[in-house]
Amino acid sequence: MSAEDALKSKFDGGELAFSQFRDNHRIVVPAAKLFEVLAFLKNEQNFDMLAEVTAVDYLEYEGAKDRFGVVYVIVCTKSGERLVIKTFVNDPEPLLPSVYSLWKSADWLEREVYDMFGIRFSGHPDLRRILTPDEFTAYPLRKDYPLKGRGERHNFPVLTRAES
Amino acid sequence: MPFEVSDLAELDAPDKEYLWTLNFGPQHPATHTTLRLILTLDGETVVNAVPHIGYLHSGFEKLGEHLDFNQYVTIVDRMNYISPLHNEISWHHAVEKLLGIELTPRCKYLRTILAELMRIQDHLLNTGTCALDLGGFTAFLYFFQQRELIYDIVETASGQRFHTSYTRVGGVAFDVNNAWVNKVRSFVKGFAAVHAEVHRLLTRNRIFIERVKGIGYLSAEDCINMGVTGPLARASGVLRDLRKDEPYLAYPDLDFKVVAAKDGDCYARYLVRMQEMVESIKIIEQCIENIPEGPVNVDAGSKAVIPAKPSVYRSIEGLIQHFEVMMPNRGFPTPKEEIYAATESPNGELGYYIVSDGTPRAYRARTRPPSYIHFAVFPQIIKNHQLSDVVAVLGSLNIIAAELDR
Amino acid sequence: MAMKDVPDNIFMTSLDAAASWARSNSLWPMPFATACCGIELMATASSRFDLARFGAEVMRFSPRQCDLMIVAGRVVMKMLPVLQRIWLQMPEPKWCISMGACACTGGVFDTYAVVQGVDRFIPVDLYVPGCPPRPEQLMAGIIALQDKIKHGGTLNGTEFGKRTQPTGPTPYDLDELIRIREANEKLISIN
Numbered sequence: 001m002s003a004e005d006a007l008k009s010k011f012d013g014g015e016l017a018f019s020q021f022r023d024n025h026r027i028v029v030p031a032a033k034l035f036e037v038l039a040f041l042k043n044e045q046n047f048d049m050l051a052e053v054t055a056v057d058y059l060e061y062e063g064a065k066d067r068f069g070v071v072y073v074i075v076c077t078k079s080g081e082r083l084v085i086k087t088f089v090n091d092p093e094p095l096l097p098s099v100y101s102l103w104k105s106a107d108w109l110e111r112e113v114y115d116m117f118g119i120r121f122s123g124h125p126d127l128r129r130i131l132t133p134d135e136f137t138a139y140p141l142r143k144d145y146p147l148k149g150r151g152e153r154h155n156f157p158v159l160t161r162a163e164s
Numbered sequence: 165m166p167f168e169v170s171d172l173a174e175l176d177a178p179d180k181e182y183l184w185t186l187n188f189g190p191q192h193p194a195t196h197t198t199l200r201l202i203l204t205l206d207g208e209t210v211v212n213a214v215p216h217i218g219y220l221h222s223g224f225e226k227l228g229e230h231l232d233f234n235q236y237v238t239i240v241d242r243m244n245y246i247s248p249l250h251n252e253i254s255w256h257h258a259v260e261k262l263l264g265i266e267l268t269p270r271c272k273y274l275r276t277i278l279a280e281l282m283r284i285q286d287h288l289l290n291t292g293t294c295a296l297d298l299g300g301f302t303a304f305l306y307f308f309q310q311r312e313l314i315y316d317i318v319e320t321a322s323g324q325r326f327h328t329s330y331t332r333v334g335g336v337a338f339d340v341n342n343a344w345v346n347k348v349r350s351f352v353k354g355f356a357a358v359h360a361e362v363h364r365l366l367t368r369n370r371i372f373i374e375r376v377k378g379i380g381y382l383s384a385e386d387c388i389n390m391g392v393t394g395p396l397a398r399a400s401g402v403l404r405d406l407r408k409d410e411p412y413l414a415y416p417d418l419d420f421k422v423v424a425a426k427d428g429d430c431y432a433r434y435l436v437r438m439q440e441m442v443e444s445i446k447i448i449e450q451c452i453e454n455i456p457e458g459p460v461n462v463d464a465g466s467k468a469v470i471p472a473k474p475s476v477y478r479s480i481e482g483l484i485q486h487f488e489v490m491m492p493n494r495g496f497p498t499p500k501e502e503i504y505a506a507t508e509s510p511n512g513e514l515g516y517y518i519v520s521d522g523t524p525r526a527y528r529a530r531t532r533p534p535s536y537i538h539f540a541v542f543p544q545i546i547k548n549h550q551l552s553d554v555v556a557v558l559g560s561l562n563i564i565a566a567e568l569d570r
Numbered sequence: 571m572a573m574k575d576v577p578d579n580i581f582m583t584s585l586d587a588a589a590s591w592a593r594s595n596s597l598w599p600m601p602f603a604t605a606c607c608g609i610e611l612m613a614t615a616s617s618r619f620d621l622a623r624f625g626a627e628v629m630r631f632s633p634r635q636c637d638l639m640i641v642a643g644r645v646v647m648k649m650l651p652v653l654q655r656i657w658l659q660m661p662e663p664k665w666c667i668s669m670g671a672c673a674c675t676g677g678v679f680d681t682y683a684v685v686q687g688v689d690r691f692i693p694v695d696l697y698v699p700g701c702p703p704r705p706e707q708l709m710a711g712i713i714a715l716q717d718k719i720k721h722g723g724t725l726n727g728t729e730f731g732k733r734t735q736p737t738g739p740t741p742y743d744l745d746e747l748i749r750i751r752e753a754n755e756k757l758i759s760i761n
Contacts, residue, residue: 021501021503022261022262022264022503023261023410024502024504026502048389049388049389049391050391051391051506051513051532052504052530052532054517054530054532056502056519056527056528056530057528060527061519061521062521062522071502071504073504073517077388077402077404080409080410082410082504103389103390103391104386104389104390105389105390105391105537105540107540108536108537108540109391109537112536116225129218130217130218131217131221131569131570132218132221132648132683133218133647133648140223140226140682141225145226145682146682147226147227147229147680147682148680148682149681149682149683150682150753152647152682152683153646153647153682153683153684153685153686154686154690155647156647156650156651156654156685156691157654157691158690158736159654159658159691159692159693160693160733160734160735160736160737161693161733161734161737162732162733162734163734164657164692164693190649190652191602191631191652191656192631193631196603196608197603197604197605197608197643198604198649218648219604219648219649219652220604220605220643220644220646220649221646221648221683222644222646222679222683222684223681223682223684226681226682227678227681238678239678242605242606242678245605245606245609248606289609304616305616305617308613308616308617308618309616309617309618311613312613312617315613325704326606326610327606327701565604565605566606
């Protein structure tokens with residue numbers, strides 16, 4: 001029985017939406033059920049590797065209902081099977097359960113999502129900014145942040161040759 | 165275990181006052197590029213290491229949302245800059261999967277050769293500098309000579325020796341000729357001798373072995389749980405190689421082995437990388453003698469492909485298509501879909517998650533960078549090692565800062 | 571002193587010229603290699619191109635021991651304070667080469683994080699364009715800098731004291747200024 005069938009029989013309330021595009025098997029999961037689904041896949045379906053956690057800001061996406069989509073790509077290293085799990089969260093307080101207790105690779109991946117999109121993960125051991133400086137206040141990959149920034153890149157003292 | 169706040173409180177306790185704090189980086193020769201570690205030392209033993217990254221964060225992914233699929237190739241080049249062409253191949257692999265383009269056989273073989281050359285180039289620099297950091301300067305010079313030969317090959321094909329921007333949606337920028345094929349042949353012929361020489365220099369070198377053997381152990385379970393892929397995982401006994409598991413390009417036709425070791429230490433990683441170069445040479449040998457004839461770009465019927473120059477200059481259809489692809493306000497329609505596609509880069513699984521909104525510009529172009537995942541492992545494997553082992557472990561992890569921070 | 575009294579192997583020159591000649595032929599680079607250009611810098615120093623032929627191969631990673639800083643690669647906002655600090659730590663006389671398009675102007679990375687040219691914040695003597703520059707080009711740059719030192723250098727570095735203006739363009743371009751003003755106005759309205 002494939003993982004998708006197992007999921008269908010376990011969560012038969014119709015909350016999960018299954019689809020396929022090329023070779024990607026995708027499952028859209030409501031945020032409330034996310035941890036349960038991922039824990040089931042990890043513990044009972046043997047998806048032992050979390051390859052990727054990322055987010056998408058759907059602010060300017062045509063026909064999108066929710067603000068942020070968070071994507072988990074999980075792999076079963078035994079069978080080589082790959083699943084793309086997706087969930088949606090919304091402003092003003094985007095919050096998801098951390099999957100650090102399942103896969104340790106979630107540590108930095110979730111930190112990056114927090115840094116770039118401002119989505120918080122409850123239960124994460126150390127949710128700090130990782131790529132941008134600590135004093136940075138914006139979330140750069142949100143669609144309402146301009147490509148060239150808001151002048152942060154030029155906010156430094158200038159050294160001339162005479163004084164250095 | 166990664167850094168936890170409670171660790172720090174414990175290390176700050178009054179009875180732990182003898183512990184030293186050492187700042188390592190962000191500008192240090194052994195970091196190769198820019199990364200920073202805060203090490204807590206008990207004498208010379210590393211008790212705790214806290215990595216700080218982002219010193220080269222330059223907004224690649226934000227830029228990817230503003231450039232179209234062909235233009236963004238110039239940016240992904242600059243991601244893992246010791247094997248630039250492989251990033252391009254990965255990126256266009258994902259784009260072509262999104263658009264549903266099937267490459268021509270000639271292009272598949274050509275890209276396979278280039279991908280394997282890049283794997284050799286990456287491993288050459290990595291093993292060379294790893295030895296350099298541990299005091300062996302000669303191997304570095306031997307290997308850089310070979311890298312220059314690969315640069316020459318790439319330059320003949322694309323016109324640029326470093327950031328080639330060579331691949332395009334549905335093919336490559338220019339076809340290669342016989343002179344290029346001969347260059348690859350002569351490189352393949354000469355490589356074995358240098359490889360053997362470096363084997364003699366390092367593999368049984370007492371000093372080198374003392375520095376790397378048993379250092380930086382990573383178990384197979386940890387590798388899988390922490391998302392480690394590529395030569396690092398294979399050195400710990402995880403038999404996972406996307407070239408075999410999810411074959412792409414010409415890999416299904418080829419005969420090669422997945423190299424793996426059991427020890428999981430720095431020495432095993434060095435050996436895996438050395439042996440992978442031999443396997444890559446084998447792949448190139450098979451490909452170069454069997455490059456199919458025919459067009460290198462997919463048929464111009466699909467709208468996403470840049471037409472050949474003669475057809476642009478001599479036919480109105482070619483000109484129109486060139487215009488449609490090149491002009492920023494025109495472009496080609498793409499499926500309004502999302503896709504994750506990964507390839508086996510020299511460093512591990514290099515994946516792209518593309519969200520398309522129907523325009524030729526990615527709505528979101530996410531990279532899954534292997535270096536980022538691998539560096540997260542560092543605090544765990546450096547614990548209870550000597551300070552001098554930091555350099556050996558960093559060298560064997562092959563952290564590329566531009567890929568780490570993007 | 572008449573020329574006939576000078577014994578063999580004695581040359582008459584100014585002290586400035588002699589010092590500059592010596593300095594120009596023993597540049598010790600400090601490779602501030604952040605990205606791709608750093609690999610080309612390594613290629614320049616290694617076997618095929620061999621920077622040692624021009625007396626500038628003694629790469630020292632400690633800023634206290636160097637007199638030529640080669641900024642190779644893009645510098646981002648998190649790194650710039652580090653760059654400035656290392657520049658201040660280098661002893662006089664010192665020079666700076668900005669290597670590659672990103673260090674010179676920001677290059678292709680016109681994004682929120684990348685500093686648009688290090689010359690806006692530290693003084694730069696010589697620009698080597700290219701993305702990344704070929705090793706030959708970096709060597710040409712180093713030779714040009716040697717020429718510059720030979721012909722304009724003084725013993726106690728008075729020529730440096732005259733450079734009171736920043737090397738780069740005025741710190742902000744116009745749309746940058748507008749954006750900053752807008753952001754400030756927004757902040758004021760929020761507060």
